[in-house]
Amino acid sequence: MAETIGVGLTHYPLLLGPDETMSALLRTTLKDPDIPAEAKDPANWSPLAQREWSDDQGTAAAAEHRAVLRADLDRCRAALDEFRPDVLVVWGDDQYENFREEVIPSFCVLAYDDTEVDPFGVITKLGLPNAWGLPEPQSFTMRGAPDFAKQMATDVLNAGIDVAYSYEPRPGINFPHAFANTQVFLDYDNVGRELPYPIVPIAVNCYGEHVIARRGGIARFAEIQAGEDLDPPGPTPQRCFELGRAVGRFARKSDLRVALVASSSWSHAFLYDESWHIRPDTEADRALYREMVAGNYDAWTKVTSREIVRSGQHEMLNWFCLLGAVSELGLQLEWSDFVETEIFNSNKAFALFR
Numbered sequence: 261m262a263e264t265i266g267v268g269l270t271h272y273p274l275l276l277g278p279d280e281t282m283s284a285l286l287r288t289t290l291k292d293p294d295i296p297a298e299a300k301d302p303a304n305w306s307p308l309a310q311r312e313w314s315d316d317q318g319t320a321a322a323a324e325h326r327a328v329l330r331a332d333l334d335r336c337r338a339a340l341d342e343f344r345p346d347v348l349v350v351w352g353d354d355q356y357e358n359f360r361e362e363v364i365p366s367f368c369v370l371a372y373d374d375t376e377v378d379p380f381g382v383i384t385k386l387g388l389p390n391a392w393g394l395p396e397p398q399s400f401t402m403r404g405a406p407d408f409a410k411q412m413a414t415d416v417l418n419a420g421i422d423v424a425y426s427y428e429p430r431p432g433i434n435f436p437h438a439f440a441n442t443q444v445f446l447d448y449d450n451v452g453r454e455l456p457y458p459i460v461p462i463a464v465n466c467y468g469e470h471v472i473a474r475r476g477g478i479a480r481f482a483e484i485q486a487g488e489d490l491d492p493p494g495p496t497p498q499r500c501f502e503l504g505r506a507v508g509r510f511a512r513k514s515d516l517r518v519a520l521v522a523s524s525s526w527s528h529a530f531l532y533d534e535s536w537h538i539r540p541d542t543e544a545d546r547a548l549y550r551e552m553v554a555g556n557y558d559a560w561t562k563v564t565s566r567e568i569v570r571s572g573q574h575e576m577l578n579w580f581c582l583l584g585a586v587s588e589l590g591l592q593l594e595w596s597d598f599v600e601t602e603i604f605n606s607n608k609a610f611a612l613f614r
Contacts, residue, residue: 266586266613271441282322294481309602332610345519351578352438353466356476365424366495370461371409381434405458415510468494504584522582524575525606532572541571
C-alpha cells in the first residue's frame with residue numbers, strides 16, 4: 261500500500277519579484293479611476309494596511325512578508341525531503357493559460373513528460389523583474405510522470421468523476437504558473453532547477469465565471485459596473501472535494517509514495533469586488549482556516565460556489581481538492597500557518613497532513 265502526505269502552500273507570483281515590486285497589483289488597482297477616492301486613501305485603511313504600506317508603498321513590509329513565506333515554504337520542502345515522494349500530485353488553477361476559449365474543462369490532468377519551463381513567465385508578462393537578478397528568459401525542467409498521470413485519470417474517470425487530460429502544453433504561452441511557481445518555491449535558492457521530484461499537475465477551473473470574462477486577471481470597475489458577460493461556473497467546492505477523495509483513493513492503492521499538494525493563496529484582493537480590489541476577504545479566510553484546523557471538513561463542503569466567488573476565494577478550490585484527499589486517507593493536520601496581509605493581494609496558508 262502506498263504512503264501519502266498532504267501539503268498546502270502558495271504560488272504567489274509576486275514572490276518571484278524583488279521587494280520593491282511586491283505591492284504592484286495594489287498600485288495598479290489604485291490607478292482605477294472608478295474606485296472611490298476615499299477607498300484608495302491609505303488614511304482610511306486598516307491599521308495593518310497602513311503599517312504595511314507605510315511611506316515606501318510596502319517595500320519594507322515586503323521583506324517581512326517574503327521572510328515568513330520563505331520559512332513556511334522551507335518547512336514544506338523539509339517535510340517532502342523527509343517523506344521522499346516518488347511523485348507530487350499538485351492541484352493548481354489555470355489562469356487563462358492552457359484553459360482558453362477553445363475549451364474550459366472543470367479538471368485536467370497534465371500527463372506531460374519532462375517539460376522545459378520558464379520560471380519567470382508570469383511576472384515577465386506583468387513587466388516585472390525577477391528577485392534573483394537573472395537575465396531572462398531562464399528555464400528549468402519540470403520532471404513528469406505521464407504513466408502515473410494516465411493511470412490516475414483512468415481511475416478517477418472510472419470512479420465517476422469527469423476529468424480531462426492533456427499530453428502537451430499549449431504552445432506560445434507561459435507554463436501554468438500555479439505549477440511552475442510551486443517548483444520554484446520548493447527549490448527557491450536554485451530557481452526550481454534542483455527539485456528532484458516528478459510533478460503531475462491537476463489543473464482546476466478555479467476562475468469559473470471569470471476565466472474568459474476577466475482573462476484570469478484584474479477587471480476594471482467600469483467594466484464590472486457596465487455588466488460583465490460572465491462564463492459558466494467552475495466546479496463546485498463539493499465537486500472539488502469529491503475529486504480529491506477519488507485521487508486519494510487512487511494514491512492509496514498505488515505502489516508509490518505520493519505527496520498530494522494544493523498550490524494557491526486564499527482570497528485574492530483583485531477578485532474581491534466588495535473591497536474595491538484593495539484587500540482580500542480576511543474574515544472569510546479566517547473562518548475556513550479555523551474549520552480546517554479543527555478538522556471540520558463538513559463546514560468546507562457546505563460552502564457554495566457563490567460564496568467562493570463573492571469572497572474572491574476562487575483559487576481555494578485547490579484546497580478543497582486537497583482536503584477531500586486527506587479526509588479520504590485519514591491524514592491528520594500536523595502543522596499549519598495562516599499569513600495575513602492587507603496590501604499583498606492575498607492571504608497565504610500552509611499546511612502539512614500526515
